[in-house]
Amino acid sequence: MSVDPDIGAGWERTRKRPFTLAFIGQPNCGKSTLFNEVAGYRSVSSNFPGATVSFTEGQVRILGRTIQLVDLPGIYSLTPMDPAGRETQRFLLDGSADVIVNVVDASVLSRSLELTLQLMELDIPVVLCLNMMDEAVRKGIRIDSSALSRLLGVPVVETVATRGKGIRALFGEALRVRKRGRAGRPPSQSRDVEGVIADLESDLRNRIPPSVPVSGRLMAVKLLEGDPDFEEILISRTGSLPASVIRNRKRLERSHGKPADAVVSSERHAIAMHTAESVSGMGKPSVGWRDRLDDALLHNAWGYLFLALILGGFFISVLRFGTWVEKPMTAGLEARMAAWFATGTPGSLGPALLRAALYGFGGGLTVVVPFLIPFLLGLAFLEDTGYLPRAAFLSDTFMHRVGLHGTAVIPFLLGYGCNVPAVMATRILGSPRDRFIASVVAVLVPCSARMTVIFGLAGATLGSLAALSVYGLNLAVVAGSGLLLSRLMPESTPGMLMEIPPFRRPRLKTLWSKTWIRLKDFVVVAWPLLILGSVLLGLMDHYGWTDTVNRMLRPLTALLDLPAGLGVVLVYGLLRKELTMLMLFQVLGTRHPAGVLSAVQILAFTVFVVFYLPCLGTIGAMIREIGARRTVWISLFCLAVSAGLAAGVRLISFVF
Amino acid sequence: MNRDGRTGGSVVTLDRCRRGEQVRVVDIRGGWGIRQRLHQMGIHEGDPLIVRCSAALGGPRLIEIHGSDIALSRCMARHILVETAPE
Numbered sequence: 001m002s003v004d005p006d007i008g009a010g011w012e013r014t015r016k017r018p019f020t021l022a023f024i025g026q027p028n029c030g031k032s033t034l035f036n037e038v039a040g041y042r043s044v045s046s047n048f049p050g051a052t053v054s055f056t057e058g059q060v061r062i063l064g065r066t067i068q069l070v071d072l073p074g075i076y077s078l079t080p081m082d083p084a085g086r087e088t089q090r091f092l093l094d095g096s097a098d099v100i101v102n103v104v105d106a107s108v109l110s111r112s113l114e115l116t117l118q119l120m121e122l123d124i125p126v127v128l129c130l131n132m133m134d135e136a137v138r139k140g141i142r143i144d145s146s147a148l149s150r151l152l153g154v155p156v157v158e159t160v161a162t163r164g165k166g167i168r169a170l171f172g173e174a175l176r177v178r179k180r181g182r183a184g185r186p187p188s189q190s191r192d193v194e195g196v197i198a199d200l201e202s203d204l205r206n207r208i209p210p211s212v213p214v215s216g217r218l219m220a221v222k223l224l225e226g227d228p229d230f231e232e233i234l235i236s237r238t239g240s241l242p243a244s245v246i247r248n249r250k251r252l253e254r255s256h257g258k259p260a261d262a263v264v265s266s267e268r269h270a271i272a273m274h275t276a277e278s279v280s281g282m283g284k285p286s287v288g289w290r291d292r293l294d295d296a297l298l299h300n301a302w303g304y305l306f307l308a309l310i311l312g313g314f315f316i317s318v319l320r321f322g323t324w325v326e327k328p329m330t331a332g333l334e335a336r337m338a339a340w341f342a343t344g345t346p347g348s349l350g351p352a353l354l355r356a357a358l359y360g361f362g363g364g365l366t367v368v369v370p371f372l373i374p375f376l377l378g379l380a381f382l383e384d385t386g387y388l389p390r391a392a393f394l395s396d397t398f399m400h401r402v403g404l405h406g407t408a409v410i411p412f413l414l415g416y417g418c419n420v421p422a423v424m425a426t427r428i429l430g431s432p433r434d435r436f437i438a439s440v441v442a443v444l445v446p447c448s449a450r451m452t453v454i455f456g457l458a459g460a461t462l463g464s465l466a467a468l469s470v471y472g473l474n475l476a477v478v479a480g481s482g483l484l485l486s487r488l489m490p491e492s493t494p495g496m497l498m499e500i501p502p503f504r505r506p507r508l509k510t511l512w513s514k515t516w517i518r519l520k521d522f523v524v525v526a527w528p529l530l531i532l533g534s535v536l537l538g539l540m541d542h543y544g545w546t547d548t549v550n551r552m553l554r555p556l557t558a559l560l561d562l563p564a565g566l567g568v569v570l571v572y573g574l575l576r577k578e579l580t581m582l583m584l585f586q587v588l589g590t591r592h593p594a595g596v597l598s599a600v601q602i603l604a605f606t607v608f609v610v611f612y613l614p615c616l617g618t619i620g621a622m623i624r625e626i627g628a629r630r631t632v633w634i635s636l637f638c639l640a641v642s643a644g645l646a647a648g649v650r651l652i653s654f655v656f
Numbered sequence: 657m658n659r660d661g662r663t664g665g666s667v668v669t670l671d672r673c674r675r676g677e678q679v680r681v682v683d684i685r686g687g688w689g690i691r692q693r694l695h696q697m698g699i700h701e702g703d704p705l706i707v708r709c710s711a712a713l714g715g716p717r718l719i720e721i722h723g724s725d726i727a728l729s730r731c732m733a734r735h736i737l738v739e740t741a742p743e
């Protein structure tokens with residue numbers, strides 16, 4: 001029996017939305033790992049604070065119930081200091097969550113409880129999830145979770161998300177707490193502070209919008225702390241900030257001799273410390289390889305040597321492995337294609353298109369397997385061990401020279417994989433100015449697609465020295481642009497403040513899943529595009545349209561001293577950078593362009609392609625993160641840089 | 657007297673502390689934003705911390721506080737007044 005779709009939709013609307021469970025916690029406490037363990041690998045998890053910058057949802061059936069799971073960016077407090085955290089705050093204040101699973105890194109219990117105390121003030125039931133129990137044990141910390149549960153009045157479940165331990169119990173508690181409703185009162189602050197909070201709370205009664213799941217007490221606390229988002233909620237309702245807020249802030253300041261926000265947060269800190277101390281005992285920490293590794297890797301001389309060795313070794317081994325695999329693959333593919341198409345009338349459309357499609361398919365294959373897979377695996381490894389924040393720590397000094405601080409190294413390094421997540425990762429930076437400069441830098445970082453062009457074209461035909469010089473030039477441009485922008489937009493940023501997580505042993509399963517989630521983007525988006533583009537090129541060739549495009553782009557190809565036929569190739573680079581190289585081969589009819597183009601031409605082409613415009617995916621991400629206007633500026637900037645540099649390559653070769 | 661002319665138990669900004677020094681936070685100087693950011697990372701008045709290491713050329717410091725390692729730039733460190741242990 002079929003139901004009228006309209007009636008069905010109406011019925012759906014009136015039905016309650018599914019039970020929504022949100023994972024909330026401080027950065028790098030394992031929210032995404034927990035999420036992935038239940039919902040399948042969907043939310044990229046890493047070992048650095050701020051790996052999740054947007055929220056991921058997934059529906060699962062657990063214990064006979066359909067549950068909507070939401071993984072959110074980590075926050076240290078309900079007053080987030082960066083846009084990623086603000087997303088979490090907005091979600092919580094929207095009232096979208098039915099139950100909060102407050103994920104806590106058990107090895108840093110006291111600091112984590114500061115967030116817990118704030119979450120308990122929301123009108124949403126909370127389950128405390130003591131995650132990373134294994135790490136706490138290693139640090140010699142024993143936690144009495146039932147005592148903690150008694151003290152706070154919320155259920156506490158111990159888990160080890162990386163090994164799937166305790167997850168069933170966690171969901172059991174979440175379902176139970178939902179039925180029971182909000183429970184637990186956070187321990188109260190000292191009497192005079194409580195007095196001020198109570199006074200303000202009674203004054204604010206009936207002024208909090210009913211749609212906001214915030215208790216009067218939390219509102220009072222956050223207003224005393226001067227949280228701008230909570231002020232905004234109240235102002236949107238009442239038109240202005242009530243005078244009682246200012247009056248009560250002054251009261252606290254007078255009685256404690258320090259700003260009201262410091263009074264409130266110090267009180268909370270004291271409660272959290274006291275609670276953590278009363279439920280945990282210190283045993284003997286096991287000093288292991290992790291500490292010794294840090295002594296070497298963060299050493300202020302050796303650390304830099306290791307940094308160079310690790311990153312250099314990573315890139316060189318990917319390049320070596322890639323060319324080693326790619327050469328026989330390409331040769332085999334070409335031999336087979338030559339054999340297949342040896343018979344057949346030249347000039348007929350069908351075989352020409354088939355050939356083009358196969359060429360596109362083969363081109364994709366020779367990019368993915370040899371270069372992309374090892375690159376993404378290596379990046380995942382660096383991320384999951386926890387080396388990235390250490391690289392950020394070491395490079396902070398240099399990043400300062402280009403007007404940013406070390407935290408910006410994370411989007412920068414992610415940019416080596418793909419610029420899209422790199423641009424999104426700029427959300428972990430607090431100031432809009434930092435985000436803008438970091439986006440420019442991230443967009444210029446030689447992503448895996450550009451590396452493919454640098455190594456596959458310049459490297460394969462002109463030697464590794466040429467490839468490394470293009471690569472070096474790229475880094476110089478990155479540094480130069482950062483320097484230029486920070487001079488144009490001077491601002492003293494307070495600089496780096498970042499937690500450095502302990503080293504962790506990466507799990508093979510996670511590495512594969514993460515590589516696959518990133519590879520999927522290539523396989524399902526770029527590869528079909530490549531095949532389609534190749535076919536389209538064959539069609540255009542057949543009907544003679546290519547000449548029109550080439551004629552339009554002639555000024556550009558003339559500037560680069562390239563054959564007019566390559567104009568259309570540059571257009572493909574907008575879709576994906578590696579398409580330029582593959583389409584170049586396609587247009588020239590050979591995978592060995594050295595015979596057709598001069599060394600200078602190849603170099604100029606490579607340099608131009610590396611810089612000229614961010615690909616469409618990146619442009620989309622930039623528009624979302626920094627707005628269309630700034631995206632246009634960055635794109636024009638890239639175009640100018642690329643044309644200048646490519647012309648420079650010609651000029652230099654002309655002189656020598 | 658220490659090498660750099662400080663007497664033991666004196667109050668200095670965190671950026672002047674050396675590797676391995678154990679100190680106690682006395683005050684956080686700075687506006688609302690700085691205070692919020694440091695408080696959220698668990699750095700408050702009265703807290704003990706250890707300077708674990710510092711990057712080269714005036715780079716950030718790594719401190720251990722409440723069981724976690726936190727990197728803070730020299731700029732940030734200047735906002736934190738600490739009391740060194742008397743020798």
